[in-house]
Amino acid sequence: MLDKLRLEIDSFDAVLTETLYRRFAAAARVAAYKKERGLAVYQPEREAAVLNKIAGIMKNKSFGVEIQELYRHIFQLSRRVQIHQVFPYNMVFIGFMGSGKSTIGRYLAEISGYNYYDVDTMIEQQAGQSVQEIFSIHGEKHFRSLEREVVERLRTVDHAVIACGGGVVLDAANVSHLKEKGKFIWLKAAPETVYERLKHQNNRPLIKDKNFDDIKNLLKSREGLYGAVADYEVATDGKLISDIGHDIMNMITNTAK
Numbered sequence: 001m002l003d004k005l006r007l008e009i010d011s012f013d014a015v016l017t018e019t020l021y022r023r024f025a026a027a028a029r030v031a032a033y034k035k036e037r038g039l040a041v042y043q044p045e046r047e048a049a050v051l052n053k054i055a056g057i058m059k060n061k062s063f064g065v066e067i068q069e070l071y072r073h074i075f076q077l078s079r080r081v082q083i084h085q086v087f088p089y090n091m092v093f094i095g096f097m098g099s100g101k102s103t104i105g106r107y108l109a110e111i112s113g114y115n116y117y118d119v120d121t122m123i124e125q126q127a128g129q130s131v132q133e134i135f136s137i138h139g140e141k142h143f144r145s146l147e148r149e150v151v152e153r154l155r156t157v158d159h160a161v162i163a164c165g166g167g168v169v170l171d172a173a174n175v176s177h178l179k180e181k182g183k184f185i186w187l188k189a190a191p192e193t194v195y196e197r198l199k200h201q202n203n204r205p206l207i208k209d210k211n212f213d214d215i216k217n218l219l220k221s222r223e224g225l226y227g228a229v230a231d232y233e234v235a236t237d238g239k240l241i242s243d244i245g246h247d248i249m250n251m252i253t254n255t256a257k
């Protein structure tokens with residue numbers, strides 16, 4: 001009995017894998033079309049319409065919730081296929097502290113279906129200490145060597161959004177490792193914006209207890225470094241996280257270099 005049921009399932013899998021292959025291949029063709037015409041890869045309203053249509057054509061609703069959930073995943077993977085088709089790179093976020101690398105990076109990973117890596121979080125996991133603790137107990141030099149190790153490990157990842165710490169560009173080896181598979185998206189923010197965003201946070205040792213002018217000077221000294229390696233630049237002042245995210249998505253998929 002069990003064998004018979006399993007055979008039945010095997011036959012469904014044969015149909016499913018072939019159908020899914022065809023669906024992803026069609027999505028990839030749509031990506032090229034969208035790029036040619038400057039259309040957005042991420043079109044939530046189209047996904048909602050497809051979901052509605054599927055609810056309508058489902059003859060048996062018993063597993064409706066499961067099928068809808070599966071479709072949400074299929075949509076995310078289709079976006080991933082489409083993005084990779086026209087932008088076959090990792091998205092590497094660089095920029096000053098508080099420019100939004102971690103926040104925007106997470107958002108982009110969510111809508112692109114890419115895997116999210118936050119260099120600072122990986123350093124913290126490896127060290128078993130917070131960035132703040134690493135700086136105060138071992139010093140910046142030690143932090144930078146951990147940062148180099150983590151970046152080195154990230155050389156092999158694919159379909160990735162990588163949110164760097166603001167100081168990653170201080171080391172030329174980091175830049176060349178991350179450039180092997182990635183394009184650099186520089187998130188820009190005015191010193192006033194950085195100050196406002198971070199004034200109640202105390203997990204950034206380099207600007208902890210620093211005043212506005214100190215932040216402004218450090219930002220100024222870093223700007224040339226970011227500018228020299230950036231593939232894309234995005235101003236974030238006064239913009240919503242979701243708007244920045246969608247703008248980046250359109251920018252990279254329509255103007256892939």
Ligand SMILES: Nc1ncnc2c1ncn2[C@@H]1O[C@H](COP(=O)(O)OP(=O)(O)O)[C@@H](O)[C@H]1O
Pocket residue numbers: 095096097098099100101102103104163197198236239240241244
């Ligand atoms: N566009 C934005 N608008 C408002 N707040 C933002 C924006 N981008 C980031 N933030 C906030 O600023 C703070 C720093 O963001 P974060 O992503 O940690 O920056 P980074 O990783 O570049 O240091 C967080 O509290 C985040 O919620």
Ligand SMILES: O=C(O)C1=C[C@@H](OP(=O)(O)O)[C@@H](O)[C@H](O)C1
Pocket residue numbers: 095096097098101102120131164165166167168203204205206
């Ligand atoms: O600019 C820097 O040198 C640093 C930025 C921080 O990351 P965020 O840019 O994500 O805040 C963190 O890596 C560390 O405090 C040092």
Ligand SMILES: [Mg+2]
Pocket residue numbers: 101102103120163164165
């Ligand atoms: Mg960060």
